[in-house]
Amino acid sequence: MKLTTKGRYAVTAMLDLALHDNNVPVNLADISTRQVISLAYLEQLFSRLRKEGLVSSARGPGGGYKLAKAASEISLSQIIDAVDESVDATRCGGQMNCQGEEQCLTHDLWEDLSTQIRGFMTGVTLADLTSRRSVKTVSQRQNAIPMVQH
């Protein structure tokens, strides 16, 4: 799992969509204006989001995008995975032919970390965000990742 601004743009746009989703499709031009993301860049992102089945589109006047499922069914990990093609985090290309166990230790380590963070992102849905529960609150739910003491 990679965390970059690209994924953040996608989450931002999807959140905008979730907040304005009242049966009427939302067009990208509006999202572009509201979230200050270029229209063409949004088109690229939504092309992927559509291919992953996270949004559905309607063409023509009054057209636009809608969430393809309930906001409670769309997790942050789904959104980020849709736009950030996954990097192969393993140096050995997943073929386990690394020299010695040290390198595989690092390999396993990073996979573990990725799993942890993905798990966290999977536990937070768009519905959680629109209901303005803080991420901290969400993460303290039964089925999600409680947070570290500070």
Next chain:
Amino acid sequence: MKLTTKGRYAVTAMLDLALHDNNVPVNLADISTRQVISLAYLEQLFSRLRKEGLVSSARGPGGGYKLAKAASEISLSQIIDAVDESVDATRCGGQMNCQGEEQCLTHDLWEDLSTQIRGFMTGVTLADLTSRRSVKTVSQRQNAIPMVQH
């Protein structure tokens, strides 16, 4: 908090250091060979790690790098922060002059997420990794982030 291959290189190198740290400094050429990272790139990374006080260096023959503190005192978040200069995740430059509350919602959201992930990374130290406890095990400790059910 940004998660890229750069940070992974740094963690890998630091883990190599931790595994070979028996009073004798470890030189970068050895790490380069073992972890298959170019020497000059390691030099760039270690320059930052040294400035952040995570490693100490010894020059001259037999010189190299050592951990500046105990492996149990060095967390993954420290390593990643040292090499990946933090991005300003807020569109408004932290000045809170965003138009309307929607944009600030996203802004807060991403800061929350960052805090969560940083918290997780702070809970995992080099000592945890060298002791070959899996990240999952570590994350299930009292003071760290338990993981999501799968």
Next chain:
DNA sequence: GCATAACCTAGTATTTTAGTAAAGTATTAT
């Protein structure tokens, strides 16, 4: 049939990543 808005393709500037190259500085074993 016309405006709207998704969809598609290609290109491009910028930044980041990862690595090279070269010259220099400090340390220390001999």
Next chain:
DNA sequence: ATAATACTTTACTAAAATACTAGGTTATGC
């Protein structure tokens, strides 16, 4: 002292990812 070792610094470069631009096409509601 001196050579060897090894870090330090600077500058440069190739490749990739990011963010955006331009120009078109296709579908559709009015």
